[in-house]
Amino acid sequence: SKTPERIPTKSLDELFRKTKTTPTLYWSPLSTEQIAEKEDQRRKHLA
């Protein structure tokens, strides 16, 4: 498999999760910051 020239400085495997199931797909859960922000937004909505 190949990635285009303009690749991130970090490798894909460092930035994202990937499946063992083939064909391999990259995936990514929300980061802890994104989760915190989401919950923050929810609290603001409920207030």
Next chain:
Amino acid sequence: RKKERTPTPKPCRIHVGRLTRNVTKEHVQEIFSDFGTIKEVDVPLDRFNKLCKGFSYIEYTTPEEAENAMKHMDGGQIDGQEITCAPVLMPRPAVRRSPIR
């Protein structure tokens, strides 16, 4: 007679949307097993080309696991696309009333 209200059971089932056509049931099983023990996975396929229609239902063994999955994956990404994860709410069973005579 005071009516007893049973609390709405928290959902163990979630709906995952915006899956790409590269995604298979095995992918969903693998990814979402990270967040809890999966009881059942359903990935409906297009009847003609047998590829993912774009959504999936996942049932976890506990509501906390379903909550954990949604917390991490609603707005998460699979195969280059942002996905949605939402609870599947079951309607409360209707209360049968005795007819007034």
Next chain:
Amino acid sequence: MAAVESLVKVEEKPVNREKTCPLLLRVFCAMGHHNSLNEYFRGTVPGNELQIYTWMDATLRELTGLIKEVNIESRVRGTTFDFVLVTPEYNSPRFNGFEIGTTVAGNRSTDDTKTLGNTRFTIGDYLDVCITPPDRFIRRPMRY
């Protein structure tokens, strides 16, 4: 029959490749011809698959470069790469092909900067690439 696709969408802003997951692009190349659309019937695929992890802002020039990395023959200057997007037909086991552009090894072409996002591409679509060496006087027909 393949239809010629002009620019469908306007220029999109570049993707943040450190924050956006790459998508899987399944590419099927053939020398001097395109694979028949029948080879994609019912969700099967032709042999000779190249799996590329990329983003919606990848240009045809970038994709050409990746193909050239694995396909040594195609590095010859003047080799043409005709890109066809293969996508399932609605409510049918058939797949349709849409030409999205052509690039040339060692030469500029107008389609160089066209991105996946500029076309009707959705993730899960395949790319079928006809690679024609420069010594072929008769280019294989654009329609198939």
